[in-house]
Amino acid sequence: MTTTRITRRNLMRSALVASSASLVSGCKPTSTGSPLEPKLKFESGAALPWSNWAANHVCEPSARWAPTSEDELVSQLGLQQGTVRPVGAGHSFSPLVPTDGTILSTDLLSGLISSDDETLRSEVWAGTRLHQLGPLLEAKGQALPNLPDIDYQTLAGATATSTHGTGIKFGSLSSQIHSLALATPSGELLECDREQNPEIFHASRCSLGALGVITRMTLNTQRPFRLVERTRVDRIETLLEDVDRLAAENRHFELYAFPHSSFGASIEINEAQEDEASSLEPEEDAAELMRDMFRGVGGIPGIGDFLYDQALNAAAEGREPVRIGPSYAVLAHERLTRFREMEYTVPADAGPACLREILEVIRNGFPVIYPIEYRYVKNDDIWLSMFHERDGCSISIHQFADEDHREYFKAVERVFWKYDGRPHWGKIHSLGAAELTQLYPNWKDFVAVRDALDPSGKMLNDHLKMVLGAGSRANS
Amino acid sequence: MNRNSISKFLFALCVFCSVEFVASTSTSVSAAEEQPVLSERQSKAFGQICARCHVRPGIGVPILGDTAEWEKRGAKGLEALVANTITGIGGMPPLGTCGFCSEDDFRHLAAFMARLSLKTRAETPSAEHAKP
Numbered sequence: 001m002t003t004t005r006i007t008r009r010n011l012m013r014s015a016l017v018a019s020s021a022s023l024v025s026g027c028k029p030t031s032t033g034s035p036l037e038p039k040l041k042f043e044s045g046a047a048l049p050w051s052n053w054a055a056n057h058v059c060e061p062s063a064r065w066a067p068t069s070e071d072e073l074v075s076q077l078g079l080q081q082g083t084v085r086p087v088g089a090g091h092s093f094s095p096l097v098p099t100d101g102t103i104l105s106t107d108l109l110s111g112l113i114s115s116d117d118e119t120l121r122s123e124v125w126a127g128t129r130l131h132q133l134g135p136l137l138e139a140k141g142q143a144l145p146n147l148p149d150i151d152y153q154t155l156a157g158a159t160a161t162s163t164h165g166t167g168i169k170f171g172s173l174s175s176q177i178h179s180l181a182l183a184t185p186s187g188e189l190l191e192c193d194r195e196q197n198p199e200i201f202h203a204s205r206c207s208l209g210a211l212g213v214i215t216r217m218t219l220n221t222q223r224p225f226r227l228v229e230r231t232r233v234d235r236i237e238t239l240l241e242d243v244d245r246l247a248a249e250n251r252h253f254e255l256y257a258f259p260h261s262s263f264g265a266s267i268e269i270n271e272a273q274e275d276e277a278s279s280l281e282p283e284e285d286a287a288e289l290m291r292d293m294f295r296g297v298g299g300i301p302g303i304g305d306f307l308y309d310q311a312l313n314a315a316a317e318g319r320e321p322v323r324i325g326p327s328y329a330v331l332a333h334e335r336l337t338r339f340r341e342m343e344y345t346v347p348a349d350a351g352p353a354c355l356r357e358i359l360e361v362i363r364n365g366f367p368v369i370y371p372i373e374y375r376y377v378k379n380d381d382i383w384l385s386m387f388h389e390r391d392g393c394s395i396s397i398h399q400f401a402d403e404d405h406r407e408y409f410k411a412v413e414r415v416f417w418k419y420d421g422r423p424h425w426g427k428i429h430s431l432g433a434a435e436l437t438q439l440y441p442n443w444k445d446f447v448a449v450r451d452a453l454d455p456s457g458k459m460l461n462d463h464l465k466m467v468l469g470a471g472s473r474a475n476s
Numbered sequence: 477m478n479r480n481s482i483s484k485f486l487f488a489l490c491v492f493c494s495v496e497f498v499a500s501t502s503t504s505v506s507a508a509e510e511q512p513v514l515s516e517r518q519s520k521a522f523g524q525i526c527a528r529c530h531v532r533p534g535i536g537v538p539i540l541g542d543t544a545e546w547e548k549r550g551a552k553g554l555e556a557l558v559a560n561t562i563t564g565i566g567g568m569p570p571l572g573t574c575g576f577c578s579e580d581d582f583r584h585l586a587a588f589m590a591r592l593s594l595k596t597r598a599e600t601p602s603a604e605h606a607k608p
Contacts, residue, residue, distance in 0.1 A: 040570050042562045044555070048579055051570035066517075066576030087575040089525075105575035108517065110524055131528050152528060152573055281534070334535045336567030 050103055052090040053152070054340055054401060056428075059098035066105040070181070070189070070215045073109070077213060078187015085461055086209045088157025089129065091150070092426035093341050095463040096161070096208055106156050109215060115140035121178055123218040126156035134328025142221035143327050146170040146252070151332035156214050161426035162206040162385045164394065165331055166375035167252040167269075168348065172387060174205040175380040180217040185454040189215070202442070203449040205382045208425055210464050211453050226272040227251070227330040229323040233316035236264035236359070240352045247348075247376050252331070256371040257355060258290075259362040260298060261309040263316070265371070269330060278325040287337045287370060291400065294369040305363075338401035339370065342409045342428045343394055344421030345386040348376055351393030354419040358395065358412050366408045370398040383442035386422040394424070425467075433469025512584045512594050517576075522585060525574050529567075530589060537567060540589055550590040557586040 040051040040058045051058045062082070067073035077084065083101030090097060097103065106127030113123040115137075122142055124133065130151035137143050146165045148158060155173075157163075164172035179193035182204050192201040204211050236257050239246070246253045252269035290312075297307040323330050346354045355374055362368050373396040377387050386392055397412050399405035409428060416423075422439050423429035437443040447468065454460070460470050514522060529537045538545035549557060561582050564570035571577065577585070587594050 040563050042559050044558075044579065048562070048571075050575070051564070053569045053573060055564055055570050064576060064578075068517075089573040090569075090571070090575060091573070103575060107524060107574065107576050108520065110520075129524055129528065132524065334529075334532075336529075336536055338564075338567070338569070 050087070050090070050097065052092060052097065054093050054338060056093060056340060056401075057095045057098050059100065059103075061099055061101065061103040063102040064105065065102055066108045068108045070109065070183070073104075073213060073215060074183045074187055074189045077104075077183050077185060080185075080458060082458075083461060084185070084458055086156065086160075086213050086459075088127065088154030088160075089152045091153045091157065092161060093428045094426055095461070096426065097461070098463070099461045104213060106154055106213065106215075110154075112136045112140070113216060115142060117141060120221050120223070121218050122221055123216055124155060125216050126154065126159075126180075126214045128155050129153065130155065130158060131328075131332065134326060134332075137221060138224050138326065138328075141223065143224040144173075144176060144219065145222050146173075146176075147328055147331040148173060149254075149331065149333050150335050151328070152335070155217065156209075157426075159205060159214070159217070160207055160209050161424065162382065162387065163424075163426065164375070164377045164387070165252065166254040166377065166394075167250075168247045168376040168378055168391060169251070171378045171380045172206075172382075172385060174382055174385060175378070175387075176219050176221075177205050178218045178220050180204060181215045182212050183215050184212040185456070185458040199445065199449055200453070202381065202383050203446045206384045206425070208384070208464060208467075210450055210459050210468060212459065225327050226276075226278070226325060227269050227327050228272040228276055229267060229269045229330050230320060231265055231267050231322075232320045233263055233265050233312070235262055237262070239264050239266050240355065243352055253376065255374040257359055257374065258312060258371055259359060259366075259368050260294065260305045261312050263309065263312050265316075272324050276324050280323055280325040280329055287339075287400070290369050290371075294367070298367065298369070308369075339398045340401060340405045340409075340428060341396055341398050342405075342413065343373075343396040343424040344413070344416035344419075344429070345377070345392035345394045345424070346416065346419040346421045348391040348393045350419045351376070351395065354393070354415060354421070355395055357415050357418075358397065361411050361415060362408075365411065368397075368399060368408055370400065372397055383446045384425070384440055386424060388440060388442070392422075395421075396424075396427070432466050436467060437469070511591060512587045514584055514588055518581050518584050518588075521574055521577055521581060522588070525572060526585060526589070538589075543591075546590045550592050554583065554587055554590070554592045554594070557590055557592070558583050561586055 040049055040055060047060060049058055049060050080102060083099045084104055085097050085099040086104045086106060087097045088106060109125040109127040111125050111128060113125060115122040120142060122137055122140060130147065130153050133144065146167055148163045148165050153163065159174040159177060162172045162174045182190045182192055182200065184190060190197050190200060192204060194201060204214060239255055246266060250268040250270055254267045256265040258264055293311050294308050297311060298304040300307060351374065358372060375394045377392045377394055379389055379391045380387050382388060397409065399408055413430060423431055450468065457470055529535060531540050533539050538549060560568065561572055583594065
């Protein structure tokens with residue numbers, strides 16, 4: 001997620017102003033600490049465990065395997081007896097990867113394979129990291145039309161979960177796939193697109209890594225372009241009242257709501273003019289500073305939220321940060337603060353009401369300040385995509401990794417359900433097959449493809465058995 | 477050329493030709509200071525994964541070539557760097573997001589970035605070729 005471009009100096013000044021105004025010491029809520037702190041233990045010389053980025057899932061695989069060629073991957077995958085789980089950058093917050101079987105890393109299958117200048121398509125190895133894609137494509141006169149706001153992930157991992165950026169005119173990263181090659185659990189290599197193996201194509205563009213391993217994919221691109229990103233802080237109600245226009249008139253638009261305040265941030269990204277020079281100063285991640293500020297004043301009975309609001313207002317006054325540069329550099333942001341995340345996608349027109357209700361839940365019960373991320377994504381025809389057949393508004397809530405997120409997430413998840421939300425496959429949620437099957441019109445089609453490709457469940461760990469209902473045939 | 481420009485240049489090199497860049501750099505310092513020579517896969521890990529953050533100035537992580545920052549970290553010893561890389565510390569995620577790196581890979585990469593000698597520690601078994 002993106003935190004606001006409020007600087008450290010302004011935040012500290014504002015915190016001081018607010019604390020002084022209160023004439024009392026800030027009441028500091030006691031951090032209970034998280035029972036979900038990193039569990040990974042390292043003992044030199046012992047088998048290396050695996051952990052995801054957020055360190056909320058750890059496992060001890062019996063083998064780690066990084067194929068160096070497509071042939072090796074295909075032939076060896078077919079010979080595997082136990083569970084195999086593919087891993088990219090491990091950025092998912094949900095337990096898509098953990099297994100006591102084999103972890104298969106796609107990292108060594110990376111890079112650009114070919115580019116077609118006429119069709120504006122490029123074929124890349126699926127283990128390519130997103131941060132590599134921009135420069136690689138640019139060198140061939142191409143660029144992806146949109147990108148997620150973080151770029152640590154592999155292409156395979158990001159598309160397996162329909163990872164997305166923002167912009168109502170643009171679909172998820174998965175929707176940019178023109179064709180792909182899938183190594184099946186039985187050791188075949190299938191070429192898939194809308195004409196060839198179309199059902200597998202529709203299933204595998206967002207497959208949770210449950211159908212096999214995608215080795216390479218051809219992406220639809222466009223000519224390289226530059227973007228300008230402008231951030232401004234305003235009253236959240238002012239922004240929400242204008243949100244349809246903001247979403248329609250900007251190439252990319254996202255909004256951040258600041259809990260326990262009346263403010264939010266509007267981030268508007270459009271194509272840069274030729275005479276606008278690039279300016280990509282490193283961003284500061286303000287989340288920790290906002291937490292310190294809230295701890296300083298937010299707990300003061302009766303006026304805590306008011307003081308926090310004043311401090312945020314002072315911090316943002318007169319500031320409208322601008323970033324200009326190549327599309328891939330502007331769309332991606334740094335993420336060094338460790339957090340846990342839940343995201344649901346609700347129908348686009350339900351976004352404002354859903355966000356307002358979430359803010360109310362937080363205001364009435366949770367001392368949470370992590371900004372809430374609010375984005376729009378165009379509909380697609382991918383069977384398990386959160387944007388399947390409907391334009392979506394993706395709303396993400398976060399909690400610092402050293403604080404317990406569980407009660408907060410549980411309360412907000414109930415709001416998401418009320419608005420017919422679909423959970424992000426790579427983020428925290430509590431739904432199983434019985435609920436998920438109601439959310440996806442082509443659920444049974446996906447399960448049929450999975451059953452046919454992997455009848456023994458080689459690609460399934462416990463989490464996938466739960467969400468896909470594999471074994472119990474909850475979907476049938 | 478200022479530090480930002482140098483880092484941007486390094487990053488571009490890492491993206492486009494990580495193996496060649498890292499191999500040549502490590503070779504040049506290893507002769508004098510017993511620095512590790514990265515294998516092809518370790519070079520790929522550096523260019524594809526480590527470089528995402530460690531050649532970008534201003535984001536709060538020590539960048540390659542920032543001697544002062546790496547000396548502070550190196551003072552803890554190579555084994556502490558390896559352990560922190562694997563378990564994660566601060567903004568550094570567990571395993572540095574490398575799904576294939578072995579302990580030996582992490583040791584080489586940490587020594588390479590911090591300009592530390594591998595000779596301070598006995599070799600650990602390499603999992604480089606661990607396949608199912």
